[in-house]
Amino acid sequence: MNVRRSGLTMPVVTARFVDNAWRRSCDFVIIDLEDSVPQHLKAHARTLVKDAIASVSKGGAEAFVRINHDSMEEDVEASVWPGLKRIRYPKTEHAHEVHRLDALITRYEGARGIEPGTIEIDPSIETALGVANIFEIAAASARIREFGAATGGYDLSRDLGIEMFVDFDQFVYPRGEAELAARTLGLGVRTAPFVANTTGSVSDADRALRQAEAARKCGLRLGTGGLNPAVVENHNLGLTPTEEELRDAQWVLEQYRVVEESGAAWKTIGERVIDRYEAARAKELLEWAAACAERNREKAEAVARVKAQA
Amino acid sequence: MSSILIRRSNLLVSMAERGQVENAWRHDADAITLDLESGVPPELKPAARAQVREALQPAARGGAEIFVRVNDSTMSEDLDACVWPGLSGIMVPRVESAADVAEAAEIVTVLERERRLPVGSVSLIAVIESAAGVWHLRSIVAASPRVSQVALDEGDLAASLGIEPLPEYDPFVYARGRVAVEATAARVGAIGMAYPLSVRPREAPGSEIHALATKARNSGMKGVICPYASWVAPVNAAFTPTSELVAWNRRVREAFAAGVAAGTAAVPLEGRMIDVPVDEWAIVVLATAEACAARDAQKSAAKSQASETPSKSQ
Numbered sequence: 124m125n126v127r128r129s130g131l132t133m134p135v136v137t138a139r140f141v142d143n144a145w146r147r148s149c150d151f152v153i154i155d156l157e158d159s160v161p162q163h164l165k166a167h168a169r170t171l172v173k174d175a176i177a178s179v180s181k182g183g184a185e186a187f188v189r190i191n192h193d194s195m196e197e198d199v200e201a202s203v204w205p206g207l208k209r210i211r212y213p214k215t216e217h218a219h220e221v222h223r224l225d226a227l228i229t230r231y232e233g234a235r236g237i238e239p240g241t242i243e244i245d246p247s248i249e250t251a252l253g254v255a256n257i258f259e260i261a262a263a264s265a266r267i268r269e270f271g272a273a274t275g276g277y278d279l280s281r282d283l284g285i286e287m288f289v290d291f292d293q294f295v296y297p298r299g300e301a302e303l304a305a306r307t308l309g310l311g312v313r314t315a316p317f318v319a320n321t322t323g324s325v326s327d328a329d330r331a332l333r334q335a336e337a338a339r340k341c342g343l344r345l346g347t348g349g350l351n352p353a354v355v356e357n358h359n360l361g362l363t364p365t366e367e368e369l370r371d372a373q374w375v376l377e378q379y380r381v382v383e384e385s386g387a388a389w390k391t392i393g394e395r396v397i398d399r400y401e402a403a404r405a406k407e408l409l410e411w412a413a414a415c416a417e418r419n420r421e422k423a424e425a426v427a428r429v430k431a432q433a
Numbered sequence: 434m435s436s437i438l439i440r441r442s443n444l445l446v447s448m449a450e451r452g453q454v455e456n457a458w459r460h461d462a463d464a465i466t467l468d469l470e471s472g473v474p475p476e477l478k479p480a481a482r483a484q485v486r487e488a489l490q491p492a493a494r495g496g497a498e499i500f501v502r503v504n505d506s507t508m509s510e511d512l513d514a515c516v517w518p519g520l521s522g523i524m525v526p527r528v529e530s531a532a533d534v535a536e537a538a539e540i541v542t543v544l545e546r547e548r549r550l551p552v553g554s555v556s557l558i559a560v561i562e563s564a565a566g567v568w569h570l571r572s573i574v575a576a577s578p579r580v581s582q583v584a585l586d587e588g589d590l591a592a593s594l595g596i597e598p599l600p601e602y603d604p605f606v607y608a609r610g611r612v613a614v615e616a617t618a619a620r621v622g623a624i625g626m627a628y629p630l631s632v633r634p635r636e637a638p639g640s641e642i643h644a645l646a647t648k649a650r651n652s653g654m655k656g657v658i659c660p661y662a663s664w665v666a667p668v669n670a671a672f673t674p675t676s677e678l679v680a681w682n683r684r685v686r687e688a689f690a691a692g693v694a695a696g697t698a699a700v701p702l703e704g705r706m707i708d709v710p711v712d713e714w715a716i717v718v719l720a721t722a723e724a725c726a727a728r729d730a731q732k733s734a735a736k737s738q739a740s741e742t743p744s745k746s747q
Contacts, residue, residue: 134699158709159699161692251617255571277710281717283617283653286678293652296610323705350699350706 124410125185125311126418127151127269128335129358130348132189133179134159135171145182145429147352148359150418152179153187156198157213158277165194169201176206183418183425187211187245195224203231207242214278215246216253221263228266243268249278254297261304269345271313272301292317313345314338326351335361342404344411359419364412372405372412379405437721438581438622439728440464440498441672442665443558443658447472448481454488458495458739460662461669461732465492466500466524466558469511478507482514489519496735500524500558505533509540516544522556522581527589529565534576541579556581558624562589567608574619582622584658585612587632603628613653622655634660639667646671674722682715689715 130151133140137159144152154175160168176186189211190198202210212224224244232239244266248254254272261270272279272294279297280287287293298314305312318334320327331354335346339362346358364372375395379402382390389398444462446453448469457465467488473481485501493499498521503511505527512523525537537557545552557579561567567590574583587605591598598604609625616623625631627648630641646657646668657668674682685702689712692700700707 134697137697137699155699159697161696161698163693164696251614254614255618277708277714281710281714283613284655284717285651285653289648289651291648291651294610295606296614299607299610300614325706326704 124414126414128346128362129355130346131355132348132350135168135175136160136164141175141178144179147355149184149355151185151187153189153211154179155189157189157191169197172201173204176204180206181429183422189213196227199227199231203228203235203242205237209243209245211245211247213247214249215260216250217256218259218263221246221260225264225266248272248301249276250282254300257300258304261308267310269311269313270305272297288321288323290319290321311345313347314343315347316341326353328353328357332357332361338362363415364408368408369412372408375401375405437724439724441656442668443656444662444665445658445660448485449473449477457492460665462497462665463728464498464500466502468502470502470504470526482511485515486517489517493519494739496732502526508537512540512544516541516555520555522558524558524560526560527562528559528573529563530569531572531576534559534573534580538577538579558582558584560584560586562586563593567611570611570615574616574621580621582624583612583616584624585609591632598632609652617653623653624656624658625649625654626657636661636663643667643671673725674718678718679722682718685711685715
């Protein structure tokens with residue numbers, strides 16, 4: 124199980140961001156070649172990716188790269204190196220774009236001694252046309268293992284011609300279409316319930332916690348990432364089950380064992396129903412909590428190793 | 434950048450209401466639609482049809498684009514009556530498939546040729562009023578290059594689905610979202626009001642109309658069909674970028690340019706993060722503000738000319 128609760132997008136050309144990314148406790152870091160890199164620095168940016176992959180993952184984070192829509196070939200060549208886990212492809216509008224990306228990744232995996240098929244593709248849905256073609260896109264490659272639409276993307280807003288940061292949910296339809304496609308195809312669902320952000324702040328840690336907790340309470344597991352280090356810890360926290368939830372899940376499983384031994388299908392205790400659905404939910408929660416704990420330990424060990432070497 | 438279509442308000446007036454038709458030009462609507470359909474009782478349809486040609490030019494005195502809403506059951510006769518100089522387009526009701534659009538487009542093409550109008554000059558607004566229409570949206574918006582806008586008639590959609598909308602629950606979040614997405618994907622303008630006035634239009638205070646029209650704009654709509662003249666001013670205002678928004682987007686452009694010059698395209702500004710799409714959106718907002726100002730200037734020029742030379746029909 125991949126634990127991807129928190130992540131930051133870092134402009135590859137800004138050394139102080141890239142150099143410090145490993146300290147941020149992210150589950151993943153997206154090395155950006157796209158919207159945070161000025162056009163005149165794109166070629167230079169490509170030369171920095173290989174080292175950035177090693178650098179950002181020192182603290183145990185998975186390294187992803189966001190390439191440019193219009194320079195797929197050059198960007199993939201610059202990005203597919205050992206350590207890379209996923210390529211994010213922005214403004215995906217057609218399945219054939221994913222097919223082409225898949226073939227390019229396959230070529231460089233082979234040439235650079237990376238196990239074939241291991242690098243994931245994350246097609247970003249950021250335009251109305253992308254939403255319209257969403258199912259074909261999500262189904263376009265076995266490298267797509269998680270899928271979702273942004274909860275309030277800048278690009279999709281621009282394309283739809285809407286101001287962001289309003290007090291109502293503007294993306295019900297795109298999110299619904301994305302989740303439907305992901306669930307139909309058995310992919311990890313990356314989405315989040317609507318929590319208003321009327322200021323446009325990217326560093327509001329309290330809101331980040333409310334957002335991540337709301338997502339966890341909906342049974343969601345994957346984080347949508349952020350832009351500012353201030354939100355990372357609360358994304359990790361909010362998507363990790365609480366002690367109270369763990370105790371409750373253990374209690375549900377104990378009660379369900381009693382139900383099973385009695386030969387019944389279900390029973391009620393107070394207002395709670397204990398049946399196999401509740402038991403399955405409790406079991407999944409405990410597994411998720413264990414995976415989060417394991418991920419936290421991995422990251423802590425990685426950070427300790429870096430500090431020991433220093 | 435391609436030119437931006439500014440058609441914020443589209444005032445719907447019944448061809449059976451003489452006073453409404455005569456005064457429609459005074460309300461500052463970007464477009465006026467002369468209705469031959471639901472607003473006209475069956476017994477008055479022939480008379481309304483006979484008068485529509487003469488109503489076109491006077492209705493345009495305030496600089497509005499003029500549309501006619503035709504009946505699906507008498508499409509040929511209605512189009513024959515209204516495709517004349519001065520007509521900007523046709524509002525086609527009850528569209529359920531691409532074939533419905535194609536049918537209207539074919540008749541319009543023949544009439545344009547016969548009457549020596551520039552071929553392709555008459556545009557279409559497709560109105561969706563049924564589940565089939567919502568489902569077939571993609572082929573509908575792509576059915577003809579004449580389709581400039583698409584609207585959901587939520588009152589008729591509710592009736593067609595057999596639902597009675599509740600005051601506190603918006604039944605058409607999905608349908609409206611789909612209209613916005615499919616229209617935008619095809620580079621067609623989605624138009625419509627926000628709930629609850631979308632499903633039950635009524636006269637309301639200007640502040641309420643303004644708030645809901647703003648919500649409609651922020652849901653992806655490019656304008657509103659106004660069943661009441663009192664909707665026009667708040668709708669125009671809601672779809673015109675405010676001076677605050679213009680000022681903010683100027684700051685965005687400046688900050689972004691400075692960031693790029695300093696080697697980064699991710700620029701913090703007043704708590705937000707400015708990068709390429711934010712700068713691109715700023716360009717759109719500033720261009721929209723200019724286009725709205727140009728449209729308003731056009732209309733007031735037309736209006737002052739109209740008051741200097743009163744129409745003979747008055």
